[in-house]
Amino acid sequence: MEEQVYNFPRLNEPAPNFTAKTTHGELRLSDFKGQWVVLFSHPADFTPVCTTEFIAFAKKNDEFKKLNAKVIGLSIDSIYSHLAWVRNIKEKFGVEIPFPVIADLDMKVAKLYGMVHPGASDTSAVRAVFIIDDKGVLRAMVYYPLTNGRSIDEILRVVAALQTADKNSVATPENWHPGEKVIVPPPATQEAAEKRKDQGFDYTDWYFSKKSL
Numbered sequence: 324m325e326e327q328v329y330n331f332p333r334l335n336e337p338a339p340n341f342t343a344k345t346t347h348g349e350l351r352l353s354d355f356k357g358q359w360v361v362l363f364s365h366p367a368d369f370t371p372v373c374t375t376e377f378i379a380f381a382k383k384n385d386e387f388k389k390l391n392a393k394v395i396g397l398s399i400d401s402i403y404s405h406l407a408w409v410r411n412i413k414e415k416f417g418v419e420i421p422f423p424v425i426a427d428l429d430m431k432v433a434k435l436y437g438m439v440h441p442g443a444s445d446t447s448a449v450r451a452v453f454i455i456d457d458k459g460v461l462r463a464m465v466y467y468p469l470t471n472g473r474s475i476d477e478i479l480r481v482v483a484a485l486q487t488a489d490k491n492s493v494a495t496p497e498n499w500h501p502g503e504k505v506i507v508p509p510p511a512t513q514e515a516a517e518k519r520k521d522q523g524f525d526y527t528d529w530y531f532s533k534k535s536l
Contacts, residue, residue, distance in 0.1 A: 331437035338362075338453065338461040339435045343397075345423035346405050350395070353459065359392035359486070360455040361478060364438045364448035368400045368408040372472045376450075378418045379475040390482050391457065397425035399433055399448055452478055454485065491536055504533040 332339055338360075342351045352360065363380070365373040380394055387394050398405075405424045413419050425432060427448070433439050438448035450467035462485050467473055484495040493505040509530040510516045516529040524532035 332435075332453070332461050332464070334461055334464065336461060337459055338455040340459075341432050341435060343425045343427065343432055344402055345395070345425050346402065346409060346420075347423035350423055350425065352455075355393055355455075356459050357457050359390065359457055359482060360395060360453075361387060361392055361482065362395045362397065362436070362453040362455065363473075363478075364397045364433065364436075364451045366448060366450070366469050367398055368404045369411070372470070373398075374408075374412060374416075376472050376475070377412060377420060378416055380422065381412075381418050381420050383475050383479060384421045386479055387482070390479070390486065392482050394422040395425065396422060397427055397432060397438070397448065399427050399430055399439075401428055402426040454478070454482060456485065456489070487536070493534075493536075496533070504535050507532045507534055 338352065340352050342349065344350075352362075363376075365376060367373065377396070380396070384394055400408075405426055409420045409424065427433050430439060430448075433448045436451065436453060438451045449469060450471075450473060452463075452465045452467075452473065453461060454463040456462050463481055465473075465478075480498075480500060483501050484499055487501065487505065488494055491505065493507060495505055496503075499505070504525060507524050510519050519529045519532060520526050522532075524534050526532045
């Protein structure tokens with residue numbers, strides 16, 4: 324039996340480009356250069372955990388827009404299944420799904436992004452999230468098991484943190500939220516380390532200082 328090859332993209336490298344059919348028509352990832360992209364996969368349509376996630380993504384869609392981020396869903400289901408499920412969510416839960424959902428029956432995109440983990444399922448994409456920046460570079464990815472839903476607030480937080488780090492050449496501490504202090508990069512020389520205490524930062528030690536933006 325021929326062994327299947329599953330690709331896994333790497334951080335800080337160009338995100339694999341693709342063209343795919345979606346509930347909003349044909350989509351090319353390269354069309355979103357200049358905009359951040361949150362590409363997320365779910366195991367299957369008409370499943371309860373995935374439904375809660377879709378509703379949460381829909382309710383937060385405007386917040387992603389404020390961060391110049393486009394949300395795109397994916398599962399290994401057909402366009403017709405996606406359309407029926409999106410319509411069902413609107414009918415049963417009163418929530419309109421505003422983002423496109425990729426139909427990936429041939430698993431082309433799922434395999435390109437390493438969304439299929441044979442140990443979890445051979446026919447379903449795991450719950451994966453890929454955050455791609457406005458230059459088309461993969462900046463963050465998170466995988467969840469089939470049984471547990473994601474925190475959409477956390478995904479928003481990561482996008483905001485990445486954008487803040489890029490814009491200000493800083494890092495962000497654990498559970499950082501916009502408006503909180505950021506971490507100043509540690510000094511790279513002995514001379515700079517000696518001067519750090521007197522540079523007006525929220526100083527703890529030469530390697531650990533914070534500041535407000």
